[in-house]
Amino acid sequence: MNWLGSLQQLGRAVMLPTMVLPAAAILLSVGSLPWDAWGLPSIGDVSTWAGQGIFFFLPYFFAVGVAWGLANQAGPAGLAALSGMFIYDQVTRHFSDGSIQPSTLIGIIFGMMAGGLYNRFKHIKLPEVVQFFGGSRFVLLIMGLSSAVFSWFMLGVAPFLQRGLDELTQLMLHLGGFGLFLYGMIYRILTAFGLHHLLNNVFWFQMGTFTTPDGSIVQGDLPRYFAGDPTAGSFMAGLFPIMMFALPGIALAIIHEAREDLKPKIKKTFLTAALVCFVTGVSEQIEFAFLFVAPYMFIVHVILSGVAMWITYALDIHHGFSYSAGVIDYILNFHLSHNAWMLIPIGLAYGVVYYVLFRWAIHRFGIPTPGREEGSTLEDWAGNIPYQAPLILEALGGKENIVRLESCVTRLRLTVKNDRLIDTSALKLLGSAGSMKLGGGNVQVVFGTYSELIREEVNKLMQRDLPQVLFCAPVQGRMLPIGEVPDHIFAAKLVGDGVAFILEKDELVSPVFGTILHIYPTMHAIGISTPEGLEVLLHIGIDTSQLTGGDFQAVVKEGDVVVPGQLLIKFNLAYIRKHAASLATPMVITNPQLVKSWSFAPFKGVKKGQASVMSVVLHDRNVGGHES
Secondary structure (H helix, E strand, O other): OOHHHHHHHHHHHHHHHHHHHHHHHHHHHHHOOOOOOOOOHHHHHHHHHHHHHHHHOHHHHHHHHHHHHHOOOOHHHHHHHHHHHHHHHHHHHHHOOOOOOOOHHHHHHHHHHHHHHHHHHOOOOOOHHHHHHOOHHHHHHHHHHHHHHHHHHHHHHHHHHHHHHHHHHHHHHHHOHHHHHHHHHHHHHHHHHOOHHHHHHHHHHOOOEEEOOOOOEEEOHHHHHHOOOOOOOHHHHOHHHHHHHHHHHHHHHHHHOOOOOOHHHHHHHHHHHHHHHHHHOOOHHHHHHHHOOOHHHHHHHHHHHHHHHHHHHHOOOEOOOOOOOOHHHHHHOHHHOEOHHHHHHHHHHHHHHHHHHHHHHHHHHOOOOOOOOOOOOOOOOHHHHHHHHHHHHHHOOOHHHEEEEEEOOOEEEEEEOOHHHOOHHHHHHOOOOEEEEEEOOEEEEEOHHHHHHHHHHHHHHHHOOOOEEEEOOOOOEEEEEHHHOOOHHHHOOOOOEEEEEEEOOOEEEOOOOEEEEEEOOOOOEEEEEOOOOOEEEEEOOEOOOOOOOOOEEEOOOOOOEEOOOOEEEEEOHHHHHHHOOEOEEEEEEOOHHHEEEEEEOOOOEEOOOOOOOEEEEEOHHHOOOOOO
């Protein structure tokens, strides 16, 4: 695994434990209500202590979460990390002056240790007499011993680490607004690679120290904010104008610059994306809509994001969040803020600037944002995820190509054997906002907030060996449901079930592995039998059986074995367009009783041989199969 891929995996693991923070924010917000005046003081006390408890044990959450993430969700790794934290706590408690306390940095280190040891020793075999301690149990043993040594080592090193963090804090304070400007730009750049969690962990959970009234030491901009430190919140406040207003402004610009025929669908998609960003602060769906097609606009976005951080610093605005800079956190944590009301007019101004700037750029430079071309992203197909999963798996190169599959809030994070096998065009048609190949087989695919559901469905497919047949596009053209074919026999599925295509080119290719079963005398239709027993009919145009004059020319014969993408028939498209009832070309399975379930790609334009536009799962008794 290359270094960028390792950072990608660590970034996802570090993000995982932060998912507990919204619960802390809600509890603390509830605890701040005037329960004493309402005669229910115990509710406020319980809520406050519960919320503070999450922050107190945050290093332990990081230890377990990082280990669990690095070890591919293995429970023993998390248990090993937790044991390491307990050992560290006891050693430092009894052999230091009390200044050394577990921090999120220590939690991350123990998580990395436990995850690495688990991956290294989970299959270890010992001599038979001590094999009880082999396998995953050895991880707990070696982690306990290693943690004791590490804790003893940290007794001397921890003060120097703390001094380094203090100096970094002083440096950022010395840089003032310019330091916040640099942070804002780096944060936005790393967001594109999914590595911003690594940066945030330093600034949000390590920088700065605050001693609470009860004597507890709290580190990091985020925990200090919720602990009541009036100087905290500088590294979070500047994100609110971007998440709540600027990025939704981009979404509106994309909607208004979309083609009229695609505008209704784009409007629905990007209004939802804008609302998600405004409410929760999840921004990747909008950013990836222009990141690859207009990287220069992303640079502008990066600079303006840094400027927002500088502005909030200059105006002495302090505000914080538990999850992200959306309106939920803005309202929940407002009682702890300082000058946070200014974020609204700043955000509105940013929204106008972003809207005008991006709409002008899209129109002036012809940026192909979604809605300005046939293939638009971020489709509304959440309910179809189980049916789209086979096609997504195929677009990722198939089960055999995937070494590791994980997900975070907005993206799939994969390690694959060969990233050249990934069909980015097919992924875009299947709802992806974009993908990034980081080298070493490490790939990220942004699917928005549905990423976790997609990962679950794809994992289900990978864990079972389904008798499945995948179909490529037999022609270039626009794909449509079989029920929309302007022919009663095909539309009523009297011939069979499948899909159809409106022709745009003059060649028909094989959609599957199989054998040519039958070629009609006029060569306007051809039948293929797959190794699984499916019989596939391809019919070029509607009412074309009577056309004459050599308008169809088959380049294969009955009994030939064909592979997906192999040319079958050439035809005169201009003549067919003039004389046929329709250019609709059905691809149907004439023995659909063999099929257990169907999956279809979005009904859009496809290229000849594009994989995969249709997938079917057969009843178990029909398992045959093709090995290639």
